[in-house]
Amino acid sequence: MGWTDERVEMLRQLWTEGHSASQIADKLGGVSRNAVIGKVHRLKLESRMKTEAKPAIVAEPVVAAAPRVVAQPVATPQVVAAQVVQTSRPVARTMGATALKVEIQHEIEEEAAPVARQSGEVVPMTRKLSLVQLTERTCKWPIGDPLAPDFHFCGDHSGDGTPYCAFHAKLAFQAVTERRRAR
DNA sequence: CCCTGATTCGC
DNA sequence: GCGAATCAGG
Numbered sequence: 001m002g003w004t005d006e007r008v009e010m011l012r013q014l015w016t017e018g019h020s021a022s023q024i025a026d027k028l029g030g031v032s033r034n035a036v037i038g039k040v041h042r043l044k045l046e047s048r049m050k051t052e053a054k055p056a057i058v059a060e061p062v063v064a065a066a067p068r069v070v071a072q073p074v075a076t077p078q079v080v081a082a083q084v085v086q087t088s089r090p091v092a093r094t095m096g097a098t099a100l101k102v103e104i105q106h107e108i109e110e111e112a113a114p115v116a117r118q119s120g121e122v123v124p125m126t127r128k129l130s131l132v133q134l135t136e137r138t139c140k141w142p143i144g145d146p147l148a149p150d151f152h153f154c155g156d157h158s159g160d161g162t163p164y165c166a167f168h169a170k171l172a173f174q175a176v177t178e179r180r181r182a183r
Numbered sequence: 184c185c186c187t188g189a190t191t192c193g194c
Numbered sequence: 195g196c197g198a199a200t201c202a203g204g
Contacts, residue, residue: 002195002196003196020186020187020188021187022186022187031197032197032198033187033188034197034198034199035196035197035198036197037187037188037189037190037197038190038195038196038197038198039195039196039197040188041189041190042196046188046189185204186203186204187202187203187204188201188202188203189201189202189203190199190200190201190202191198191199191200191201192197192198192199192200193196193197193198194195194196194197194198
């Protein structure tokens, strides 16, 4: 199949809309993603260069690097936030992992806040503990940017079973529940 | 290993 | 002009 005017038009539109080369190749049919990319170049389209977004580091390593105490959290806030983000953004799926990680840090607070209001509870005071101060009974819910100097953990008293205090445990549990319902 | 786009080069 | 092969990256 060659590049008829119609096909070229479709290519232009889909590419402009942000579809990936392979996705466009599928829709058009009869062409490979390479063909699509090649054509895009010849048409001098493109533009879609994100200046190689630098994902940087995520919180996960920090939490995982904690003492034995923090070894196996049932569900980290990061995970919960990721799930919330996913359900609220059915669009960005393919770029997945990396893109989401970036958003997590940025939105974890924006996502958590609303949930907090829904729970009808007041956000508890935090003891602002650093990583080394965590024990078996301190809430390990991270607060702030892991890379920022003021990063700390909630530190409130947590039950025997959970790694979080009552408030944050509720946050995590509720978020997951909603995720399953929406699924 | 999956994917992304970018580039090359024989056709 | 075309696109497979290849490259560079996530």
